[in-house]
Amino acid sequence: MFSDVEFLSRLQFAFTIMFHYIFPPFSIGVGLLLVIFESKYVITRKKVYENITRFWIKIFAANFSVGVASGIVMEFEFGTNWAQYSRFVGDVFGSPLAAEGIFAFFLESGFLAILLFGWNRVKPGVHLFSTIMVALGSMMSAFWIVVANSWQQTPVAYELVEFNGHMRAVITDFWGMVFNPSAMVRFGHVLVGAFIQGSFLVISVSAYYLLKNKYVDFARKSFSIALFIATIASISQLFLGHEHGKVVAEYQPAKLAAYEGLYETQTNAPLYIIGYTDPETKSTYGIKIPGMLSFLVHGDTNAEVTGLNAIPEKDWPPAAMVFQSYHIMVALGMFFIALTLFSWFLYFRNKLFSSRIMLRIFMFSVALPVIANQLGWVSAERGRQPWIVTGLLRTSEGLSKSVTAEEVIISLILFILVYILLFFVWLYVLDKEIKHGPTDENSPEAGYQSEEDFAETISKF
Amino acid sequence: MDFNVIWYIIVGVLLMGYAILDGFDLGVGALHLFSKGDHNRRILLNSIGPVWDGNEVWLITAGGALFAAFPEVYATAFSGFYLPFMLLLIALIFRAVSIEFRSKEENKRWRKGWDIGFSVGSIIAAMLFGIAIGNIIIGMQLNSERIYSGSFLDLITPYTLLTGVFNVVMFAMHGAIYLTIKTKGELQTQVKKWAYRAYTLFVILFIPLTGLTLLQKPEMIANFSFGNVELPGAKHELILDHQFAISIFAWLVVVLNILSIMNIPRMLSKEKYIGAFISSACTIGALIMLFALGIFPNMIISSIDPANNLDIYNGSSSNYTLRTMFFVAIWGMPFVIGYTTLIYWTYRGKTELNDSSY
Secondary structure (H helix, E strand, C coil): CCCCCEEEHHHHHHHHHHHHHHHHHHHHHEEEEEEEHHHHHHCCCHHHHHHHHHHHHHHHHHHHHHHHHHHHHHHHHHHHCCCCHHHHHHHHHHHHHHHHHHHHHHHHHHHHHHHHCCCCCCCCHHHHHHHHHHHCCCHHHHHHHHHHHHHHHHCCCCEEEEECECCCCCCCCHHHCCCCCCCCHHHHHHHHHHHHHHHHHHHHHHHHHHHHHHCCCHHHHHHHHHHHHHHHHHHHHHHHHHHHHHHHHHHHHHHHHHEEECCCCCCCCCEEEEEEECCCCCCEEEEEEECCCHHHHHHCCCCEECHHHHHCCCCCCHHHHHHHHHHHEEEEEEHHHHHHHHHHHHHCCCCCCCHHHHHHHHHHCHHHHHHHHHHHHHHHHHHHCCEEECCEEEEEHCCCCCCHHHHHHHHHHHHHHHHHHHHHHHHHHHHHHHHHHHCCCCCCCCCCCCCCHHHHHHCCC | CCHHHHHHHHHHHHHHHHHHHHHHHHHHHHHHCCCCCCHHHHHHHHHHHCCHHHHHHHHHHEEEHHHHCCCHHHHHHHHHHHHHHHHHHHHHHHHHHHHHHHHCCCCCCHCCCCHHHHHHHHHHHHHHHHHHHHHHHHHCCCCCCCCEEEEEEECCCHHHHHHHHHHHHHHHHHHHHHHHHHHHHHHHHHHHHHHHHHHHHHHHHHHHHHHHHHHHCHHHHHHHHCCCCCCCCCHHHHHCHHHHHHHHHHHHHHHHHHHHHHHHHHHHHHHCCHHHHHHHHHHHHHHHHHHHHHHCCEEEEEECCCHHEEEECCCCCCCCHHHHHHHHHHHHHHHHHHHHHHHHHHCCCCCCCCCCCC
């Protein structure tokens, strides 16, 4: 296992991308909320909205920097560990990555400087504009990277040509590649997942303040706005997820069959609420709704859904795993809808902010959208296996030929150590910022500019 | 001129932008531990605070552009440089988060830890960029599949170590000069001393390194030798057709390079810091231009057989993609220039600390 470059490279990619993907959804989700908070401030000029905006900018900054730092790794890891894959897809896959740099990252980083340091330096309107641009930049970044990934899922608008003695995919229609069959629905799904994750963070922190009975006005206002976004996003996710499922059924039937543990092509195919599948015995157990899968995919309980039997066994995704990751993701999505709707019921009876149980649930719920987003990607990527590009290139064919197992072990250990450190520092900083709270009168540099330090420095030169 | 040449130029411009912009903030990082006292260190950090992230985007975009336009080069280079590259990524991670996290806690040990992370990360990153350039000049062991067939240790030779150190010194000089613009008073006097020292070291290294490069790889000047030096493999027809004009142009760049190096201390002594910064930026720009002209049309040179070289044709994407992405890049260029100008304009002048500083 640890002498297998493929296993190690996949492990490293999974580890680095999953770590990275903790952060961008927070940035996208909190970014959207920052736009709302700051718009309210610019329109009403109320101090509380200034406090809300400035507090969340600090959280956004800490999150953004870990996102950027772990994101640089992703830009180059295709080349380092997946060189043959890069040769195969570079013509297609490189384009959205380059576009992401040109259109999203420059926009984001340019206006981020004003967002973070410009509060006293530019007019409120200019600052708001910068916040909008940063939020837009983070969404555009999501767009291009989802486009690139979606092409791997549903490759179109390409032709295979021989080049330097190997095959490669070459774009025949740029916009056809960009708007490949799964790109837009997956972009929507990812974006809304990020909105849920970001708004749950804001809700969680607000709930914590309300439980401590601190910054009550601040916390109620943040809570309500974030809850509104979380509700709309959770409900939209149901429909987007459904649309995405139909695209998967059409273009990646093996993936859908693995999601539901469907081994036989059948009409009246069932949908499992909860269960367990065993690819060895080709059987699935659990609580099911007969005909529901057929209905969701084709709008007709009697329609036929392709099972894994229609696909050669060597091309099966790891069904036992994706069955679970997919079902937990869906269950979490349903939970978000129920939780947010029930909260509005309490809200209009003026009971939400006084219900300690609800506040406690919300405080701890922040981890759930993170898990849901991670599991969604696990389902999407593991469900695509054994292909790295669906139907065109196997994952095992995409490795770098010049990289040895020892080298990957070294880099993997380095990443694990560094990322564990980063993760705890990030949590620590977040915890400190949250406990410190929104008011920020004492500037941190006071008392630090000691003259002895100065004199000592000068005397050395 | 075909799209392959245009993309070679675009990737070159992105790398030049990266070297000039992130060069100074890596340089500030390399010098960071020399500054004493929390206030001074915060001034240093905040002098690059609003801009370092944007500067790093040049690297990410250069990576994306390389992937899109020259996927074979992207694949061979990064898998070939596997361990150095992983080290580079870790170094860049450390310096990025150090900038953000340092100010979050007043504890002296906490701050010292991130100071070290920031500075050591910056030095390692600058060093590894230099080592990479050195390897491309001297040639890598590309086999007939144009894949790197050497080992990690083959990448670390006295020559490439020298280019690595040279790059650290050059960036430190560039960073110190940048700091003369952003600081005032005692601190400015101090960074000015750093600038002079780094400059001296730079000149001391520059002369033997240039000599050594020409001795080991005389073909680095083949493209602008008025046809006198042969390039192993073949010269590009663009070079052959415009032998004279390109040679004149390149030697003008050489003159520009030398003049801007000589101009740096002149500007510093006149306290024209922006002028000194422009001179060091021109120095870096000219060096990259000469490097790019020197290896053209190759992108990675094989030390085994010139037939294994990766060039702008056998390493590139299809013509359709190069053309499409060219228009995408043209569309994006005004925006990129616009944002970059915007942040440097907004944060012009001396660095001051306030409640949103690091």
